[in-house]
Amino acid sequence: MATAAESVRTAVEPTPFGADPARSVRTSITQASVERAFAILLAMAAVGLGIVDAPAVLQQLPYLHPFWGPVVALALAASFVLVGVSAFVQRIAQLAQIVCALLFLVALVTWPVTVQDAIPDTQQPWPWWFCTVGCTAAAMGFAAWRATVYTALVPAVYVVVRLSPVGGDVGLVRALLDGVYTALLSGAVLVIAVVLRRAATAVDTAQATAVRRYSLAIREHATEVERVQVDAIVHDSVLTTLLSAARADTLEAKTLAARMARNAIDHLEAAASDGPGDRTPVSLAELRTRIGDAVGALTAPVRLVPAPDGPARLPAAVADALASAALQAAVNSVQHAGGPDVTRWVRVEQQDDGVLVEVGDDGRGFDVAAIPAERLGVRRSIVERVATVGGEAQVRTAPGEGTRVVLTWTPTTETSA
Structure with a gap:
């Protein structure tokens, strides 16, 4: 059963962060x-x-x-x-x-x-x-x-x-x-x-149908990942605990069943509070290196602004979201801000107890209000991606004035605890 659960996890694992596939599609007649x-x-x-x-x-x-x-x-x-x-x-x-x-x-x-x-x-x-x-x-x-x-x-x-x-x-x-x-x-x-x-x-x-189906697929994907995690916990912990409790005839067996029940409850509470696939917290230096490696593979140079390392550590899900959104912002800049004469940079630094990631350029800029509803790159891949982990994304731009995408995340009381 463990192998089957791992297979399901692999099937529903989200694709690596990167460019929005819709960017390669030519604009259709509307x-x-x-x-x-x-x-x-x-x-x-x-x-x-x-x-x-x-x-x-x-x-x-x-x-x-x-x-x-x-x-x-x-x-x-x-x-x-x-x-x-x-x-x-x-x-x-x-x-x-x-x-x-x-x-x-x-x-x-x-x-x-x-x-x-x-x-x-x-x-x-x-x-x-x-x-x-x-x-x-x-x-x-x-x-x-x-x-x-x-x-x-x-x-x-x-x-x-x-x-x-x-x-x-x-x-x-x-x-x-x-x-x-x-x-x-x-x-x-x-x-x-x-x-x-x-x-x-x-x-x-x-296009409207595709957008609705895409949003539905995202929700179904998140539900499926959570279901797989809960199923694994139920199978590995809860059912085993119930079987042990049913067979407990001695004081030692009952004590062991009680301890197993406590562990199963802890696992379920962790599954309810943490996102699926949470891993070891990520340091600020690791996040900076991860973003720097990702933007370094782009076709245009993106400068990583030096900044002092802080003691902040981010949950793995938060680090994934910030890295994904930062790379998407850098990809957007390479595709739309202008040619090689445009200066692009990424800055990762600690801000109070949280972290600030800024992706900017001095290119042509754009009008955020003029983005068609069917274009999901900025809204889904940057703004909503950061919002799902409790962060905030701001796109500061105007035609001819460059673009700055500012991503911030501050731990809440529940996260700190």
Whole structure:
């Protein structure tokens, strides 16, 4: 049974500390990135076409109502500017897209009302140049079925306008050709938008599921390790004690059974208070050497700052957590802080009765709040890893100001006892 227990311990033993495997995975497409790309593309199309076609719109103003013609044109131009601003302010992107789509539809539908004199046959009504912008804005701002209705309605209205005298009266064939062209182009944009959004939603769902399963696996792993330890104690101590007590006929046998019961209770109490796999306490010098050896194997130099050795001794589980988190912070620095010109260091020293480990660099830094939820390197491998042993991890960084990861641990009353 001892061999079986050792096999189970080996099977559930956590992997050695090191780089987060997720770091080698390329960033996947997400719904946020798709929406961001859509907003930028629409902004470029709206602002670009608005600037290019502005002279042609001004050329048709003499044929339009002196008040409503300029008002409609200026309102649509303002919506184009709002779409351009939404490329930088993502929270107003959908609002800008909806406003742009609705104002374009209003401009197209009210065209017969705003025209006073029929435009020349050689010219097209100015809303024609912005049909794609309006339909693209609808595809991005509306739900799929609303965008589909919009994409079908715009070409139909434009065909009717072109058949009317105020739209040029170009004949059925020419009007249908323009309408079919608009429908094909707008329909392609709608299909691309729907397909990419659904793919991005599927990716987001898969990532969220992976994060939940990863967290569940961590909890199950810890439970399994503890169960194996308790099973070993129960098998080796408790059951043996019960059998001895059942067979105790003499005073000496009863005394031995009582002593065995006391030892079994002590083992169970130790299992409840200590983490699985606790070993001999680790000195500050041993922790510094362990971290120094680990970061010395990285591809970029990491300087180990000299510091005086203190008398502090850490539980093995605490030393494991601090060493793992420090190495992960150093790996993050090597991967993201910059090239070989970046200075990196690790400092391990006693702080009061506890220990302080600092991993820093003078590289590019980053915005902690901007880390996506699916990225687990900092949160799981550093912050939560140290927190599980009663320590604290602080990430002090900002873009362009370097990064300092400060890990601290102070023994509690229960630990000291």
